[in-house]
Amino acid sequence: MRLIDENGLRIDGRKVDELRPIRIEAGVLKRADGSAYVEWGKNKVIAAVYGPRECHPRHLQDPSKALVQCRYNMIAFSVMERKRPGPDRRSVEISKIIAEALEYVIFTEYFPRTSIDVYIEILQANAGTRCAGLTAASVALADAGVPMKDLVPAVAVGKVDNQVVLDLTKEEDNHGQADLPMAIIPRTGEVLLMQMDGHMTVEEFNKAIDLGYKACEKIYQLQKDALRRRYAVEEIETFEEAQHPQTAMEE
Amino acid sequence: MARSVMSEIKKDHIHRLLARGKRVDGRNWDEFREITIQTNFTETAEGSARVKLGNTDVLVGVKMETGIPFPDTPDKGVLATNAELIPLASPTFEPGPPDENAIELARVVDRGIRESEMIDLDALCIVPNEEVWICFVDIYVLDYDGNLFDASFLGAVAALKSTIVPASRYGKGEDFKLPIRCLPMSVTAVQIENSILVDPTLDEEKVAAARLTVTTDENGDIRAMQKGLKGSLTVDQIKKIIETSQRLGKELRKLVG
Numbered sequence: 001m002r003l004i005d006e007n008g009l010r011i012d013g014r015k016v017d018e019l020r021p022i023r024i025e026a027g028v029l030k031r032a033d034g035s036a037y038v039e040w041g042k043n044k045v046i047a048a049v050y051g052p053r054e055c056h057p058r059h060l061q062d063p064s065k066a067l068v069q070c071r072y073n074m075i076a077f078s079v080m081e082r083k084r085p086g087p088d089r090r091s092v093e094i095s096k097i098i099a100e101a102l103e104y105v106i107f108t109e110y111f112p113r114t115s116i117d118v119y120i121e122i123l124q125a126n127a128g129t130r131c132a133g134l135t136a137a138s139v140a141l142a143d144a145g146v147p148m149k150d151l152v153p154a155v156a157v158g159k160v161d162n163q164v165v166l167d168l169t170k171e172e173d174n175h176g177q178a179d180l181p182m183a184i185i186p187r188t189g190e191v192l193l194m195q196m197d198g199h200m201t202v203e204e205f206n207k208a209i210d211l212g213y214k215a216c217e218k219i220y221q222l223q224k225d226a227l228r229r230r231y232a233v234e235e236i237e238t239f240e241e242a243q244h245p246q247t248a249m250e251e
Numbered sequence: 252m253a254r255s256v257m258s259e260i261k262k263d264h265i266h267r268l269l270a271r272g273k274r275v276d277g278r279n280w281d282e283f284r285e286i287t288i289q290t291n292f293t294e295t296a297e298g299s300a301r302v303k304l305g306n307t308d309v310l311v312g313v314k315m316e317t318g319i320p321f322p323d324t325p326d327k328g329v330l331a332t333n334a335e336l337i338p339l340a341s342p343t344f345e346p347g348p349p350d351e352n353a354i355e356l357a358r359v360v361d362r363g364i365r366e367s368e369m370i371d372l373d374a375l376c377i378v379p380n381e382e383v384w385i386c387f388v389d390i391y392v393l394d395y396d397g398n399l400f401d402a403s404f405l406g407a408v409a410a411l412k413s414t415i416v417p418a419s420r421y422g423k424g425e426d427f428k429l430p431i432r433c434l435p436m437s438v439t440a441v442q443i444e445n446s447i448l449v450d451p452t453l454d455e456e457k458v459a460a461a462r463l464t465v466t467t468d469e470n471g472d473i474r475a476m477q478k479g480l481k482g483s484l485t486v487d488q489i490k491k492i493i494e495t496s497q498r499l500g501k502e503l504r505k506l507v508g
Binding site for chain 2: 029030031032035042044046047048050053071073075076077078079080082085086087117119120121123124125
């Protein structure tokens with residue numbers, strides 16, 4: 001199966017260094033302290049944050065800092081073959097690495113004995129859900145007002161038809177040669193999440209990292225834009241309007 | 252659901268307004284919150300619907316698989332309904348297997364669909380005794396602000412109505428629309444100090460003494476009921492809720508079309 005054509009274009013028409021369309025929305029849920037919705041190609045992901053709040057179970061409480069807990073979950077109809085509800089080994093592992101990545105950027109020492117709970121639900125999956133989930137989760141944390149060093153953009157780079165390719169789709173992931181999800185702190189360039197499976201030379205890896213960093217910068221902008229849209233306050237034009245917003249509106 | 256505390260001030264507020272025949276959000280006693288239904292929300296599902304009922308937000312999806320029929324219904328398809336109160340939706344929802352609230356929700360939705368014979372299960376038989384279609388209805392609550400019963404039921408009906416059975420994927424001929432016979436509708440009301448309120452918000456549910464869900468079909472006949480919470484209802488109150496369910500069910504049905 002050919003995944004990249006002679007013009008260097010992929011099945012969905014993207015170039016090898018091109019992201020799928022990404023839409024991020026902050027503050028989409030009423031009950032959660034913070035939330036975000038991400039559409040990333042055919043991925044649909046929603047993330048919610050509760051806390052800092054009382055830590056349960058209590059024996060996990062840390063007197064010096066907050067505990068960051070994460071639950072990554074795929075809903076039953078998010079994939080073609082129905083997934084049995086409940087955690088499996090894959091989702092437990094992903095939950096763990098996302099929690100660890102987020103813990104590093106959160107100023108956990110401000111909230112001793114508490115828990116900051118991050119919930120990520122994959123509503124529709126098409127490869128790259130952990131990256132979309134982490135991207136959404138960090139926007140949800142910001143929406144919840146949790147103090148952080150930075151937002152955390154994440155993206156997967158891979159290898160398809162012997163080429164290093166950015167942001168794999170399901171098809172590319174299934175038939176590809178390598179998958180390398182990564183997340184960074186844009187301000188410092190530190191790597192917060194990195195996994196890899198498949199087969200890559202060191203040169204290919206270096207190229208992949210380079211693609212990943214550039215993509216993360218773009219995703220970082222989209223994250224910030226989403227928060228600005230959520231919290232932007234419309235400027236009041238004149239003193240008159242500020243004094244009588246009602247009458248100004250009626251006019 | 253873990254502890255769900257509510258301030259006395261808020262409770263008093265609801266009670267005081269109710270004494271004057273008013274609700275906190277200004278609705279009439281028999282008025283639903285604003286409803287939006289978005290079908291085909293999830294492409295990976297055979298049918299799906301996201302329902303917003305005020306601030307309550309529910310996503311329902313349908314997956315179809317082939318499998319073995321139950322021994323007592325060898326020539327009928329199988330309906331399996333499941334609900335997840337995921338912790339994303341409320342500070343009181345906890346991770347883990349479905350608790351009693353999730354199970355009650357799934358069973359009440361299931362009963363309304365099953366007893367109204369909404370799905371033609373006979374048409375979902377492939378080979379009697381051997382192979383039938385299994386229809387999984389999965390309900391996910393995304394944001395919890397009361398009345399999960401009606402939001403979930405509306406979502407289930409809308410999702411089923413939009414479902415295409417993926418027969419070609421299973422080598423069972425051409426895809427076909429899930430055979431639907433009728434559109435049942437559920438209406439839930441609570442009793443607070445002998446007032447009846449339709450489509451309760453979370454705060455109203457918290458102060459409510461009793462809850463009743465009535466599922467009716469297109470003829471206005473009753474197909475399923477569920478009384479909940481610790482208080483009681485009078486027969487007159489039950490009759491009033493049934494009459495309301497028939498009346499409002501007609502309006503809700505138009506939303507699913």
